Amino acid sequence: MIMLRYALFMFISIFCTFSLSAANADFMRSIGKIYVVVGVMLLLFLGIVFYLIQIDRRLTNFENQIKSDE
């Protein structure tokens, strides 16, 4: 899962460099490219959220285990 996300991130970065070489002088200002930035931000944020969900589940399991042991 982590490998897949990392691979996706690398793919997007490589894709960005190819687009740059198309000599678009207004690169940072062309609104079209902002979708890439938004995609990366969402990817990053959702990745962190899934990590937190994982922690949340592990804690819940551990707490339930302790409750059932009592």
Next chain:
Amino acid sequence: MIKSGKIWKFTGVGLIVYVILAGMLVPLKTGIESVEPSFGNAGEVLEIEVTGYNSHFKEAGNAVRAWLKWENGKALASKSIIIKDDRKLTLSFSIPGNLPEDKEVQTVSLLIDNPIDGTSVLPSAIFLRATKGNVQSENDKWVTPGNFSKVTGITFPFRNILGETIRNTYFHVPLWFGMMFLFLFAVINSIKYLRNGTPEFDLKAEAFTHTGIFYGIMGLVTGALWAKNTWGAYWSWDIKQNMTVVALLIYAAYFILRASFEDPEKRGRVCAAYSIFAFSTLIPLLYVIPRLTDSLHPGSGGNPAFGSQDLDNTMRMVFYPAVIGWTLFGFWISSLQFRYLRLQKIQEDLD
């Protein structure tokens, strides 16, 4: 006060996803990015190169109108407009000998209007030097700019120095709001601990403080990055930046205090008292002192920080959900931290 149930966690995450999408994808209103040169003399012809942002000058063609406007309402229409491309214009103005104000150097704003983009303003765009000699009065040159084009559509405001970075408002500022809420709940739990002595409140206070400091550090870092690109340096020794570091250091000492005690009861009581003291320093440090002096931040010299001048109605649509979303997200992180500490404590008690 950590609520159980999953809805508030999903709400927080959902709001942040909305903020990322809306905050990044809504376009900026057309604006004027730069004017070159920005000085002129009365009685001469002033020719300026104007760069617009998100503008469509070429598309608008002859419908582009431009004025230099004084604060007292008098304005000069442009003599000629040469459109180079969608974003570049060459304007020329015939500045009359008599300027409307009594000062030696007068500041004028530049207004550009066209039916596709609406009206854009660059305040204090040009400084004009008044002549002292004998010049004929040319009163017929003064016009009142009117009939402004209205465009529909939701846009964020364009500010000359900020540009696209205005979108940072949805990420940098909510971190501070979130930090205040987290520290507030830390102090509430500290007070509860002092009254009850239940160790759970002490752990909750620790968890909230932990996440609060994390939010504070993220706020400083995001602020430094934003500052580099707008104020020119990562750290400007701005009063708000300085006071925030002081506040965070005071809170960091909370953890050093925690580590220096062995007895959990004593630790809890002393740290709870320190937490109350630390929170009470937040108000003067972050909200009182920065408003008293000059600051690069909005809200200084006696003005309310981050008031109606800094937000637009379109921005409010994204900003308020951002504050709620990031705060709920912070509460989720705190709850995870608290549950971890509680399990750790159970394990310690078993040993």
